Amino acid sequence: MSADMSTDTFPFSSPVQLPLFSIDRVLSALFAEQAGAMPPVLIVAPHPDDETLGCGGAIALLRERSYPVHVWVISDGTKSHPNSRRYPAAALRALRANETRTALTHLGVADTAITFWDLPDGAVPLPEQPEFALAVERCQAQLIDLAPSLILLPWRYDPHPDHRASWWLLQGAMAELDYSPRLLEYPIWDWDPAQRQPLPRGIQVWRLDISSVLARKVQAMTAYRSQITDLIDDDPSGFRLTPDMLAPFQQPWEMYLEASKAALAVDPAPVSDSGLVNLDSKSRDRSWLSLDYHLAF
Numbered sequence: 204m205s206a207d208m209s210t211d212t213f214p215f216s217s218p219v220q221l222p223l224f225s226i227d228r229v230l231s232a233l234f235a236e237q238a239g240a241m242p243p244v245l246i247v248a249p250h251p252d253d254e255t256l257g258c259g260g261a262i263a264l265l266r267e268r269s270y271p272v273h274v275w276v277i278s279d280g281t282k283s284h285p286n287s288r289r290y291p292a293a294a295l296r297a298l299r300a301n302e303t304r305t306a307l308t309h310l311g312v313a314d315t316a317i318t319f320w321d322l323p324d325g326a327v328p329l330p331e332q333p334e335f336a337l338a339v340e341r342c343q344a345q346l347i348d349l350a351p352s353l354i355l356l357p358w359r360y361d362p363h364p365d366h367r368a369s370w371w372l373l374q375g376a377m378a379e380l381d382y383s384p385r386l387l388e389y390p391i392w393d394w395d396p397a398q399r400q401p402l403p404r405g406i407q408v409w410r411l412d413i414s415s416v417l418a419r420k421v422q423a424m425t426a427y428r429s430q431i432t433d434l435i436d437d438d439p440s441g442f443r444l445t446p447d448m449l450a451p452f453q454q455p456w457e458m459y460l461e462a463s464k465a466a467l468a469v470d471p472a473p474v475s476d477s478g479l480v481n482l483d484s485k486s487r488d489r490s491w492l493s494l495d496y497h498l499a500f
């Protein structure tokens with residue numbers, strides 16, 4: 204199957220059919236023209252946990268290869284349990300930030316490489332909103348400072364508005380930069396077909412083989428106790444990542460989309476790994492389309 208998915212087959216419906224690449228293959232395609240020092244990589248997470256769910260495997264693989272990895276957590280995550288008395292907003296913000304630090308420790312990222320933007324959860328500004336310009340300005344200053352060569356950011360059509368807003372924030376900030384980092388987009392909430400946008404032409408979709416670091420990714424996910432356990436049990440409306448919702452992120456691969464330059468399109472032959480066949484056929488049995496979608500945090 205071609206890596207160009209701009210046809211009638213939507214890639215999130217059947218991700219196991221997508222090409223599978225090793226991290227070294229991806230890095231050599233992305234950074235072919237760069238020699239010398241490891242270029243910095245930026246991970247953009249709309250909420251505390253998206254970096255681990257969407258890119259935890261990539262982060263661990265990059266750190267194993269000594270790439271500097273910085274993580275920006277855009278919103279403060281305080282909407283996951285808005286009615287908890289034990290965890291009012293300030294306490295929840297601190298709790299979730301600590302969970303992020305713990306998760307990223309498992310993936311090899313130091314606290315000093317994490318920036319918490321603390322924008323309001325559920326209200327990360329979109330381009331039409333007045334707060335957008337200020338957020339873009341801030342984002343631009345930090346991008347100039349960090350000068351990442353590669354940015355992993357949320358999929359532009361992710362159904363969650365904070366995820367789309369985070370994509371727009373980066374787009375706005377990069378528009379006036381005099382360099383163009385490579386961009387890879389990662390999906391989080393795209394399994395609901397009713398909310399999907401058509402895939403634009405020219406977008407490449409493929410999977411990254413994370414089998415060698417899957418155990419560490421799963422361990423990092425367990426750091427998010429406020430999201431996956433009864434830790435906060437005094438808010439009946441609180442958000443919970445259920446096992447079904449977590450399942451797509453416990454696969455031995457992660458899905459990425461690339462619109463710019465499409466480095467891997469030059470040679471779409473996937474890396475084969477017979478060890479993945481069984482896991483893939485298991486996940487094929489899982490209904491990717493029947494998972495409940497909750498826009499709850």
Ligand SMILES: [Zn+2]
Binds near residue numbers: 249250253363391
């Ligand atoms: Zn999120």
